[in-house]
Amino acid sequence: MFVDELELVARGGRGGNGIVSFRREKYVPYGGPDGGDGGNGGSVYLFVDPSKHSFLDLRYRHLLKAANGTHGRGKNQHGARGADLYVPVPPGTIVRDENKKVLADLTVHGQRVLVAAGGRGGKGNARFTGPRRKAPRIAEKGLPGEEKTIKLELKLMAQVGLVGFPNAGKSTLLSRITAARPKIASYPFTTLVPNLGVVKVGEEDSFVIADLPGLIEGAHEGAGLGHKFLRHVERNLLLLFLIDLSPQANPEPASAYRLLQKELTAFDLALAAYPRIVVGNKLDIPRASENLTLLRRCLAESGAEDAPVFAISAVTGEGVEELIYHLHGRVKELAERAETKNEEMLIIPKPAVRTPLKIDHVEDIYEVSGSAVEKMAARTDFENEEALKLFQNFCRRIGLEKELKKMGVKEGDTIRIGSEEFFYYDE
Template sequence: MASSFIDKARITVRAGDGGNGVVSFHREKYVAAGGPDGGDGGKGGSVILQVDDNLSTLLDFRYKRKYSAPNGMDGQGARKSGKDGADLTIKVPRGTLVRDAETGEIIKDMSNGKPYVLCKGGRGGWGNSHFATPTRQIPRFSKGGTPGQSHDILLELKLLADVGLVGFPNVGKSTLLSVVSRAQPKIANYHFTTLSPNLGVVYVGEGRSFVLADIPGIIEGASEGAGLGHDFLRHIDRCRLLIHVVDVSGSEGRDPVEDFDAINAELIQYSADLEKRPQIVAANKIDVMEDPENLERLRKHVEKLGYPLFEISAAAHQGVDGLMNKVSEQLSTLPPIVVYEPEYVPRPPVIDYSQPLDIQRTDDGIWVVDGPWLQRLMSNVNLNDYESRMYFDRTLRDSGLYQRLEEMGIHDGDTVSLYDYEFEYQQ
């Protein structure tokens, strides 16, 4: 039986390139000397992630893996700037972790409703009107736009639920969820009934509610990827509290103490943090219990470990109200749902200095520098930030650009033009 639930996906996103500036001069009848009027290129569209609470899976990303925002348009004459590329908004379920595909580091936890700019669009290039000054009245050059940022990312969905139902398959988790909330999970008497996590909201009184998740049945070996367990263990990471459902009926010949210990071993092996996660044990199916000794052995075992035990029958609606009240009471003392902090630090672009730069000196003494690696470099630095600007300066020096300019005869105070950035050269 195949699962339609998709909780991991790898995609490539690319922001739009900036449009090129143009060289243009004003041409009008009876006007003897029209000035430069080339417009700037538009900026490229950015890629933005946005939470959509109507989504519950990453299924859409199975069919589409590449996302690109539009480029900015080139500038025009008459000082007309090119149109900006439209931003591309990608909608994801709440609770999606965005990771760098290469390192696995967390870029962003999409748990709140704020949009996140994942890739910035390229800056538009300047038209020649931008370079006009009192001493440079006829600039005959413009600048190309810079490339938009791109990124290979992993999307990983971790459900945002306060409480997670854990236990072996077919112990009654789905039935319990359906009884205490309005959720309508698929329920049947066979293993792996639940192929995707189900969420329900439990109301226990005025102003008191919490989100309960039915995590698919875990089997021994799940932490190593056996069965379905490994795909869904990650959803327990977010839960503040676990309800450990154990079948004490003996109808399938299972030992409740062994089942309880096996599930906890899987949780601990998957994540050491889960060992400290608060648990409430729900001894289920007491209405069809064949041997009361099973219940008593389980009670002594879990209470010795410090876990409270509630006797319930989800199918008969027996004991569930008391269990839910206890859950609500305990949640009021626990910290909020975990939100993961970003780990990813953007790496400086790899510069291939073997690619030659094109250096030209205009008639009015401007040193214009162009080249593919310089484009990439400028799309990844923030020239308004001091440290970024210092890195930019070191890179230009290490590349041999300054040495080439000196060999070509540059003087102190000359203007160097790099796309939409200009500076006075100082030795």
């Protein structure tokens, strides 16, 4: 099975909690605080693995979760960092967020992208000492890791893409020139997913060719396998138009070429300028040579007389060896000419924009939001009296209490900040 689109949830690990602890040793009566910090949570990364060719192994893995950080301990022992989760994906993977914004385009072996950062660990009480606080009994909780819905989209990376209408003989040609064994039958749309094969040239050289599902008229609008097919075409260095030369061909060869050109151009104008080779197949069938002449005439009339035209029989092998050597030469030429890009090996998307303080009065609840106050609430242990006072002072400092009073808050009203709820009272 071939899977080229997938939606997953990525969740970074939660940071470990800081701890309240005091040094207790013989002959050290006032040892002071020695609570360690919690470890940071692990992060989730996607990385390119050339041995992968689809998302099949991720199909039933809906949640990608990194490990949590461990809690701090006494004697200033900090918690261990949670293990990062590295998930392999095939080259050509495009990573998008839930708003369809592209986070990364992964094409190079070893390239990786951070998709969900781990939460920071909380501080232990040793961090809260100061001139006015000699023995603090405050420690922070660890923050939860990021959680994102990500969409993965695969655009196969092959050097040559076989483009043609159903039953043009693409799978037969692939099985003739490579060790790939795609499904071959005499009915249209036998190939429903892309097949990759390696064409060996001599003892050492080779190139990768992709047999893509058959194209039909209206594919640029999604007809047939539409966008699923055309998406994979964009990654190829060279397109091979395979056209059925048999007298029963539908559409007939000249029309087939025009329709293929039209569909590619309508999907993406850049595809119209892609280097291409036109190959007429089924030369072993009587009267195929007449259709080959008509095809050459069509190319000349279309202004594509520069495109090389080959005539082959994928069944008997006639003309195939000459085609392979020509493809190999063109692939080498185009690869050398292609601009080499210095791909960024580690991609870290920009952090979310910090949101300002905002209060919404919904029924009997005052819902408070904002990056700073939500982060402080997540860190605070509300069971700890000193920590609660610290949080109250923070709320006064950022003007939250003043804004609540302006909105008419009364004692006993419910205040909600993130996942925390508590009652308001005026000191």
